[in-house]
Amino acid sequence: MSNNNLRDSGVKLLCTGLKNIACHLEILRLSDCSITEEGYKALASALRSNPSHLIELDLSGNDPGPSGVKQLDDLLQDPNCQLKTLRFLCPAAEEACQYVRGIVGKNPLLLRELDLSRRELGDTRVNQIAALLQDKHCTLNTLNLWGCSITEEQSLVLTSALNSNPSHLRELNLRGNKPGDSGVKSLSDLLMNTQCKLEKLNLCGCSITEEQSLVLTSALNSNPSHLRELNLRGNKPGDSGVKSLSDLLMNTQCKLEKLDLWGCSITEEQSLVLTSALNSNPSHLRELNLSGSKLGDSGVKNLSDLLMNTQCKLEKLDLCGCSITEKQSLVLTSALNSNPSHLRELDLSWNHITNTGVNHLCDVLKDSGCKLERLSLNRCGITDVSSLTRSLRNTKALRFLKELDLSDNMIGDSKQQLVDVLRDSNCELRVDEDPWPRVPDRVQPSRVPDRVQPSQDDGCCIS
Template sequence: MRELQLSGNKAGDSGVKHLSSLLEDPNCKLEKLNLQNCSIGEEGFRALASALRSNPSHMRELQLGGNIAGDSGVKHLSSLLEDPNCKLEKLHLYYCSIGEEGFRALASALRSNPSHMRELQLSGNKAGDSGVKHLSSVLEDPNCKLEKLHLDNCSIGEEGFRALASALRSNPSHMRELQLWGNKAGDSGVKHLSSLLEDPNCKLETLNLIYCSITDEGFRALASALRSNPSALRELYLNGNQLGPSAQQLLSKLEKHPNSKHLQIHGSNESILL
């Protein structure tokens, strides 16, 4: 057995405890486990983390989104992530009721063992600016090779965007996909992000800024950055922001730029007011 998909069942903590007895068996070589939306709480996360610490070297993908982890559950999981024998590459924890303390624990664990994780999905949690600052301390580590980061609907404001952009400028060559829709970036937050995009070492291919309270001022900063370094980005999502005629014109010109022939801007021909 290499892959087990059990999402959408009523496992609960008791069910996960039974499954954990399998995971801790040294003969178990499971690589992918999907337990999304399985009504798992703190005790289930504790059992799962404990079992995987006993046998940490095979699991590569752990999908746990839609469960009630909370900060306590994530702290148990963090004890697995900091194990040098843990080779986890993909971790999905979206909508798991995680707050700042959970983000702090997660960041601390990943700083201890940063080189394996490639995809981190944390959308729908209460990160706030403080939580993102903790996570940024991982992103700026040169040993961090994260390629996909999802932080949609995480209550992130200007300070969070500043921290995120600063961290990625320190280590810009690995990130390929950044999902940030539904946060309160505003024009100031997007200006910080634009300083990352204009870095020639930035290899970001997909950037999602849907419903991020951006107006023409932010769009001008974004367009200016992309004119400076247009070759990497492939997908830019801007729907649901306050896109005025001048910004539309700028982005339209950017799409037609000879170095931007692969760039697709979604939402550049519409104005959807928040």
Template sequence: MIQNQGSQVLKTGKSDISFPSGAAREMLGAAVCSVLISPPEREGMTQEWTKECIPMCLQKYKSRLGEKFQWLNDGISYQGNLTLLNGIYTEIFITEGNSGEVNNEHEVRQIEMFRRLEKQEISIKCNDIFKPAPGQYKPIRSVLTKGVAGIGKTVSVQKFILDWAEEKANNDVHLIFSLPFRELNLMKEENISLMELLHRFFSDIEELRSTDLDHYKILFIFDGLDECRLPLNFQTNQTLSDVTQSASMDVLLTNLIKGELLPSALIWITCRPAAASQIPSECVDRVTVVQGFSDPQKEMYFRKKINDQSLANRIISHIKSSRSLYIMCHIPVFCWISATVLEEMLDKAESSVIPKTLTQMFTHFLIFQTKLKTQKYDERSEVDLQQAKRTIFSLGKLAFEQLETGNLIFYEEDLRQCGIDVREVSVYSGVFTQIFREEIGLCLGKVYSFVHLSIQEFFAALFRFLSFVSDTRSEITHFQKKEVDKALQSENGHLDLYLRFLLGLSLESNQSLLQSLLRQTGNTTHSNLEITVYIKEKIRENPSPEKSINLFHCLNELNDHLLQQEVQTYLKGSHINRLADVKLSPDQWSALVFVLLNSEEELNEFELSKYHQSEEGLLRLLPVVKVCRKANLSGCFLTWRICSALAKALRNLRVLNLCHNNLQDSGMKLLSAGLKNSYCKLKTLNLYNCSIGEEGFDALISALRLNPSHLRELDVSWNKPGVSGVMLLSDLLKDPHCNLEKLQLCNCDIREESFAVLASALRSNSSLLRELNLSSNKPGDSGVELLSDVLKDPHCKLEKLQLSDCSIKEKGCAVLASALRSNSSHLRELNLSYNKPGDSGVKLLNDLLEDPQCKLEKLQ
């Protein structure tokens, strides 16, 4: 081996080859490695030389990924027309989430809630998910990204990888390995090492050795946790730390995610919300939530998707005219469906037939795909309607049966059981290739799914409806009632959208669109009148607010808007001021909730007294409270009975005013169950005059100690915390995680001994308290003296202190005046109203204000 400053020479056994140093050497390394070095010689090389070869391998791998991920299957399977991702990609709204919460509600319910919250959330750019937020210093190793089906999780992953491959972002990452769970399912029974797994899935990195993994920053992306069929036994699986040791796929994944195996690697997991709890919170450094398109992003998508901007404007205008369509357009896949249908229709159809409901939109989408000519033996052929009908029926059967068991991902065996021959339908049916997604795995098998859950639900409803009209002569109303009851029994609303579609398909106008698929069903007008009456009866029976909301969506699909129109008359003009005096029926209450949630007006602050000062009113309007940032429930005759339900509505609230209600200790205990949850981010909590005693304070402070970082203002005036309650509050102020800035303790019967513990807390380095109200308490001379000593302490940051009606006399005024002359005091406002300073005390205070050392700006 001969070396000089500018080159390195390698003896290969064939000739001596000189390499330039630095970047040029890296560019040439892999080519020489593969062409001139025989395998035995390659194995004998030093680790140093292997590392010189790898950069070229990495560059080749990165280039391949860029080629692969630059194309987007815009909403459909690989058989469709590919679109350049960068040409159509629209930034998706991503927010910070929480690993502790589990949301099992139907995804359409979650979308409807997000619509009300998007303007209040801070967006995170997809490429920045591994970057700590401002003020956070702990590095982020693992990220869990949640989002409903079709909301943009996989496209976000694709854009992240493409930007990395094109060296636009995350250039500190050397390797990205994307491993979808639907692929890993197929290796469930295998024993394999991490290195073997990588070499099997990614042939471009065959030069990579196990020892090299420690020298590079690697990101593993596991997409689609909700599709995982592995047990993921984090607690009981064996520990694995060797990348060359074989183990089951489950052991491999759990150890990677926990950081036992390759602890330096970054981990990114995507999933639907209901599956998030499979990953222990201690294994996740950050949770993000893909919220889909915000309102401006929806419009941006249509303008990118539709080349004719005049047509794009007409589509946007039409989508905005229908609240149900506009809400669903938070889902990017639904934007694609809408664009596909409306781009075709707005040029050719009368405006009266343009779809305005979900059922109409999906029906037109199905018809459009049915009419598509398909590829048959490389020749264009006319659509075989009989074949299309059979395919639709088979897909509907698959959709319905799998929906009942909760499956969204299918394998070829699942299709065969429903009579679907993949080879046949792929050749003859445009419906199959456009609506059903077939994906070829990285190395094994094929997996199938509907383009989106809502399409599966539509097909399931279509199958049920077709089956009914084909196989039975019984009244359709009886069938519809059974399906309504079945959907109402689903706790989490998993049949909500299915029911909307099923009832929408019973309209003659929708049946006429599908007449080539349907037998003659006769006049259904009478049955539709009966089912609307039945639905209104169910609303009157007062099911959960969420179920009532879906029943109103069902009425919309049946073109019945009478209840909504009744309530809207109350909300117009001056009627809003008198709504609290109107006695609403149960169905009108539900209509009010539906109207408020679907109005275009922002719902930032909810004030219960506007509607009804009662627990009944709050219970009925809780869905509205859930999507507001501020809730004013002051003086509404609430008791402990409402607190359990209210605790579940704290997820998005930032300000909660409960003053002048009779909550008592039992209510405070129930409310605390929500306050301690990490998803609660309340900043202001007002519990003025709520009849809370020592036990209630114990529950309150215990909850705040578990979740202390968000609360900034707390008002517990006119309650009775007792000595123990004040001690607990004082301990909270000392907690380094507590960020409380304003504390109101007016008329809490606080005496001298409690003032001592408060004073100790205020001297704490941790306390950030700026405002303290101790009016109408009994500090005594010793208590005032303790507070005066606190004001002189450089650790105390108090700027506003209220001591009105505290029986403070001349001596107390003297020590306060002395403290306020101190350079250390930050106090700007002092309230000494309703005390007895005497002439001398007044003079001392007057002299204080003239003292240039005094920083006091306001004195009462």
């Protein structure tokens, strides 16, 4: 009965016959019959009451709506249902549904989150997933394609599909794939689509070049109000990419909360441009990762200006492996001391903080407004933590601090004072039993030496 104007009322009349126990109908084709959610509900109900005969049902070209899809899915779960073929999507999308169901056990049209990470999809699967994504019945909020070996051509297919049905997607993870020029251009078209309301974008390790960074950030700048998290770690934005990213950050409509630029080879001049941009629009940012950057004196000074800005509400700051000197650490900690109430996590590992920097950091911990929960000072050239332990015991900081990483520092006899801190009834610190000094994954690989067994003086491994 395909290609007739049955509508829901016609389907309901048909259902009267389907419910009849004498009805042994095996094949029913109702494609393009203007059937909506109400008709699907009636049809599913009728088939549940007499499920044993129908083996093929074609409903393609109709609009089941979310509950209609759920009704069909429940029907298929009925042990008495003998349906072998159910069509209401294009063939490629149907294949994608079967593939996804085999992985996650559920119909992707009923999912809000689809995780296909670490699966090599290949051209056939990518085309099927693309057909699913562009179908109007697909309402995925989160799509995780991390490490799927997606090529440039496949990226183009996927992002083009998303661009044809963009309004539901809120989170996209393409980490570890190779979108190339055409994939990045197509992704940028998606980001510029006014119907696109993407909030989280992860492009970590996607080999994005300076020119591609420029294209992406320019696209984001044309539709900036929805994005909340941007992960560009391990890419090479270069001068023009950083400048374009800074333009985005200065846009008053930009409400970015998390920015990850770990291992992006950010230079002193680039860090100056970035931090100036952040300082002009600081109220939304909550997490900033500049690990592996070369901040230099001017970058540290500008970052300190941002931290002192009363509108700055940064909660997490990662500066691991930024070649920060003892003098620069004093500038940073002075800035933190002037506005300490928001910061919850601070990572200064693999910098030359030394005892002097730690002593200065104690002033931050002594502040009554300080509520720091995680402090990482791994491999910072620290030999004495006496002032740090005194500060912890004599202030309210000990009530808040949950993690303290001093591994790979030669703190010698002063580690006994840390043991005394752990005995304090107000202490919330966790003990790390791992005897190996930990090298954070935030440090650039070129800076990470081979791990060797620590000597007796190689830190206390308390966290």
